[in-house]
Every structure is written in structure tokens, then in C-alpha cells.
Amino acid sequence: MLVVMRHDATAEQVESVARVIEDMGYQPRPIPGAQRTAVGVVGNDGRVDAARLGALPGVREIVHITKPYRQVSREWKSDDSVIALPGGVVIGGRDLVVIAGPCSVESKDQILEVAQAVRECGAAVLRGGAFKPRSSPYSFQGLGQAGLDLLAEAREHTGLAVITEAMDPESVSAVQECADIIQVGSRNMQNFSLLKKVGRASKPTMLKRGLAATVTEWLLSAEYLVSEGNHQVMLCERGIRGFDGTTRNLFDVTAIPATQSLSHLPVIADPSHGTGRRDLVPAMARAATAAGAHGLMIEVHPDPERARSDGDQTLSIPEFATLMQEIRAIAEALGRGIATPVRQAVG
Numbered sequence: 560m561l562v563v564m565r566h567d568a569t570a571e572q573v574e575s576v577a578r579v580i581e582d583m584g585y586q587p588r589p590i591p592g593a594q595r596t597a598v599g600v601v602g603n604d605g606r607v608d609a610a611r612l613g614a615l616p617g618v619r620e621i622v623h624i625t626k627p628y629r630q631v632s633r634e635w636k637s638d639d640s641v642i643a644l645p646g647g648v649v650i651g652g653r654d655l656v657v658i659a660g661p662c663s664v665e666s667k668d669q670i671l672e673v674a675q676a677v678r679e680c681g682a683a684v685l686r687g688g689a690f691k692p693r694s695s696p697y698s699f700q701g702l703g704q705a706g707l708d709l710l711a712e713a714r715e716h717t718g719l720a721v722i723t724e725a726m727d728p729e730s731v732s733a734v735q736e737c738a739d740i741i742q743v744g745s746r747n748m749q750n751f752s753l754l755k756k757v758g759r760a761s762k763p764t765m766l767k768r769g770l771a772a773t774v775t776e777w778l779l780s781a782e783y784l785v786s787e788g789n790h791q792v793m794l795c796e797r798g799i800r801g802f803d804g805t806t807r808n809l810f811d812v813t814a815i816p817a818t819q820s821l822s823h824l825p826v827i828a829d830p831s832h833g834t835g836r837r838d839l840v841p842a843m844a845r846a847a848t849a850a851g852a853h854g855l856m857i858e859v860h861p862d863p864e865r866a867r868s869d870g871d872q873t874l875s876i877p878e879f880a881t882l883m884q885e886i887r888a889i890a891e892a893l894g895r896g897i898a899t900p901v902r903q904a905v906g
């Protein structure tokens with residue numbers, strides 16, 4: 560890190576920056592220039608509080624030489640991270656992992672029907688929200704623990720791994736108990752107490768990109784999880800807020816390869832929330848596959864018109880079946896396959 564001083568910074572100001580750097584446990588290296596002085600921070604282990612230095616008198620800017628996130632970066636680990644799920648599915652490898660299911664778990668019949676159907680179509684992971692983050696307090700909030708129990712039952716019946724959201728630090732232990740993957744939702748991407756709690760859980764975790772988060776902020780949130788000891792982290796691009804109401808969000812396809820070049824973590828794409836429109840989900844799912852996403856998350860419901868949340872962006876089972884054929888063809892054209900669980904269904 561370099562602390563660049565203003566051109567009119569005094570020798571005392573440079574001196575006091577150097578003293579603060581020493582105070583922080585690093586060595587200051589003043590580099591005098593013709594116009595201005597910069598002070599290098601040597602011994603920087605990635606935990607320097609840049610804001611403390613940036614606020615000192617005479618400082619013009621802080622220049623990061625390495626990325627502000629460390630352990631999730633490619634510089635830290637050049638090989639792709641691979642996450643093995645119970646049931647034999649691997650996320651982050653050659654094969655594309657398809658996560659599918661309803662926005663919310665609504666009933667036993669609904670979740671068992673959709674689980675069976677998506678498994679037959681080639682999905683490897685069942686999704687379904689039990690604790691739902693809804694914009695309105697009057698909207699369906701999820702079945703809570705009963706929803707988790709139904710997901711566990713659906714796993715028993717199909718052999719699919721299960722992903723569901725932990726909405727707050729209080730729900731982490733119940734979700735961790737049931738899920739094979741803990742989801743941290745978009746609205747919680749910067750809920751740091753939740754991230755710390757999930758970071759101490761020894762469960763694969765999927766971190767969705769915040770509604771208006773930059774890729775750097777997203778990776779810094781992933782760093783919270785990893786720095787607490789959870790190394791089984793995957794990211795999920797789910798669209799960001801745009802100015803145009805044509806779609807619910809702007810699905811950022813570019814962020815998929817861009818993030819993969821910055822980080823070794825797997826990147827999943829969620830075109831359902833990314834577009835908010837059932838008619839656009841297949842095109843964006845195909846695009847994300849072609850862009851190299853490690854997996855897709857697709858909302859599917861036996862009767863989308865009657866879904867208790869996100870029906871507008873949810874595919875019917877026949878629509879999902881068609882999409883899976885297209886996805887498979889694209890994956891195969893790129894030398895990839897669709898990951899399938901080896902775990903057998905029991906019923």
C-alpha cells in the first residue's frame with residue numbers, strides 16, 4: 560500500500576503518517592518525489608485500516624498495490640476452489656451444477672413434486688426458501704422450521720443436495736443443521752454479523768451479490784466468510800439494480816468471468832432473480848452457461864401462477880425441462896457436462 564501525500568504536505572505531516580504506520584505495526588518507507596512524497600507501507604498483511612491513514616492531514620490518496628481482499632483472490636490461490644457436496648456433486652469443477660426449485664417451500668406436495676421433477680431433468684441441488692427475506696412485511700415469510708423439515712424430506716426422497724437461506728444470525732444453526740449449502744441472500748451480503756456467524760459454520764455457503772454491490776464489495780464479503788475459517792464458499796451473481804424497469808434487475812453476465820479472473824471461488828449464476836421475468840430466464844441461463852458459470856440457480860414451481868413468491872420469474876416444470884436440454888447442449892459444446900448426484904434416492 561502506498562500513502563500518497565498532497566503536493567503541499569509538510570514534513571511534519573509526512574512524519575506523522577510514518578508514525579501512524581509504525582503504530583499499526585508496519586514499517587513506513589517514505590519515497591520523496593519531485594512533486595510529492597509517497598509513503599510505502601511495508602509488512603502489510605492485508606489488514607491495514609486504509610481509512611485511518613486516508614483521514615490524516617496532508618494525505619491525498621491511498622493506493623492499494625494488492626487487492627483489498629486476500630484469501631479469496633487468485634493471487635492467494637491460483638487454482639479454482641472446488642466444493643464437494645454430500646451425494647457426490649462437485650461445484651467449481653468442469654461440470655455445470657444446476658440448482659433448481661421453488662422460491663419458497665410452500666407445502667409437502669409442492670416441494671416433493673418439484674424435487675422429483677428437477678432431479679429427473681438433471682438438477683443436482685434442490686433450492687427452496689424456508690426463511691424468506693421479503694420487501695413487504697405482509698408478504699409470505701416462509702414456513703420456517705417446517706420448511707426446513709420438508710426440504711430434508713425431499714432430499715431423502717430424491718438424493719438431491721439442499722440449499723436454503725439463513726436470514727439472520729439466529730437462523731444459522733437451524734439452517735446449518737438441515738442444509739447442504741447455506742445461502743446468504745442479496746439483502747444480507749453486507750450483514751457482517753451474519754457473515755461472521757456463517758463463516759464459523761462448517762458448511763458450504765453461497766453468497767449472493769448484493770442489490771447494488773460492486774464486485775470488490777462482494778469479494779470483501781466473501782473474505783469475511785473465509786477469514787472466519789469457512790473455505791467452502793461460492794458466489795452467486797443475481798443481478799444488480801439498474802435504472803430501467805424493463806427487467807427486475809440487470810443480470811451482470813460480465814461479472815461471471817470477471818469475478819472468476821479475480822477469485823478462485825466458484826461462481827453460480829441466478830438468471831431468475833437476475834431478470835425477474837420468466838420469458839427471459841432461459842436466454843440468460845444459456846448466456847451464463849456460455850460465459851462459464853460453474854452453476855445455475857433456477858426457480859421452478861409445479862404451478863408458477865400460484866407460487867407464493869417470485870411466480871413471475873419462475874419456470875414451470877416443462878419449461879425447465881426444455882431449458883435443461885439447451886443448457887446441456889451448450890455445456891457439451893464447451894467440453895463440459897451437467898453434474899449429477901451419485902447418491903441414491905430412498906423413496
Ligand code: PEP
Nearest residue numbers: 662744745746767797832
Ligand atoms: C432467493 O434466492 O430466493 C432470494 C431471495 O434471492 P436474492 O437474495 O438474490 O434476492
Ligand code: MN
Nearest residue numbers: 662858868869
Ligand atoms: Mn425468489
